[in-house]
Each structure stands twice: as structure tokens, then as C-alpha cells.
Amino acid sequence: MKKLIIICLLALSLINIVKTPMVLAVEIAKGAEVFQVHCVACHARGGNIVRWWKNLKIGTLKKNKLDSIDAIAYLVKNGKSNMSAYQDRLTETEIKAVSAYVLKQAENDWH
Numbered sequence: 001m002k003k004l005i006i007i008c009l010l011a012l013s014l015i016n017i018v019k020t021p022m023v024l025a026v027e028i029a030k031g032a033e034v035f036q037v038h039c040v041a042c043h044a045r046g047g048n049i050v051r052w053w054k055n056l057k058i059g060t061l062k063k064n065k066l067d068s069i070d071a072i073a074y075l076v077k078n079g080k081s082n083m084s085a086y087q088d089r090l091t092e093t094e095i096k097a098v099s100a101y102v103l104k105q106a107e108n109d110w111h
């Protein structure tokens with residue numbers, strides 16, 4: 001009986017280890033789609049055509065304390081100066097996905 005429980009627990013933890021990157025990959029793919037529709041006009045290749053110095057490069061995000069999914073999601077949700085808020089246009093899930101995508105792209109230097 002004890003063995004069975006241990007095996008079950010092991011199986012469960014294995015599922016968790018495999019599941020996490022898969023969920024993330026799906027989320028990033030969804031974020032890429034959202035980005036192409038809603039953000040690319042101003043932020044193509046991580047730039048910013050309105051305010052070039054407020055770009056989505058990792059150094060800039062770090063400097064502006066926007067190098068976390070939550071911080072980016074907050075900005076996207078509520079908007080900031082010339083960038084409008086997206087909470088009426090995107091769902092919570094879409095905002096989180098696009099934020100995860102932005103952070104990942106920034107970490108990859110937008111390649």
C-alpha cells in the first residue's frame with residue numbers, strides 16, 4: 001500500500017514537471033498571436049515607434065521595472081500615456097499570454 005502511494009506521488013510529480021513547459025509553450029504561442037494583432041504596429045521587433053526609448057528590449061524593461069510578466073500585464077491592462085489600456089479589448093488570459101511573450105522575446109533579444 002505504502003509503495004502504491006509512493007508510486008502515485010512520483011507519477012504526479014512527473015506529470016507536473018512535464019506539464020509546466022507545455023503550458024508555457026502554448027501560452028507563448030497565444031501571446032505571439034495577440035502581439036501580431038494588437039501590438040506589432042507600435043512595437044515591431046521590440047521597438048517603439050511612438051517613444052523609441054520606451055522599447056521592449058530587456059535592458060529597458062529592467063530599467064523601468066517591467067521585467068516580469070505581472071508588471072507588463074499591469075501596464076497592458078491599464079495603459080500608459082500614449083499607449084491605450086487593453087482591459088476592454090483583451091481577456092485576462094490574453095493579456096497574460098502577450099506579457100509572457102514580450103518578456104520571452106526580450107530575453108531572446110527579439111530574435
Ligand code: HEC
Nearest residue numbers: 038039042050051054055060061064072080081082083098
Ligand atoms: C499606438 C501604439 C502602441 C500600441 C498599439 C501598443 N503600445 Fe505599448 N507602448 C506605446 C507607448 C507610446 C509606450 C510608452 C508609454 C510610456 O510613456 O511609458 C508603450 C510602452 C509599452 C511597454 C513599456 C516599455 C518600457 O520600456 O517602458 C510595454 C511592455 C508595452 N508597451 C507593451 C505593449 C503590448 C504588449 C501591446 C499590445 C497588447 C502594446 N504595447 C501596444 C505604444 C503602443
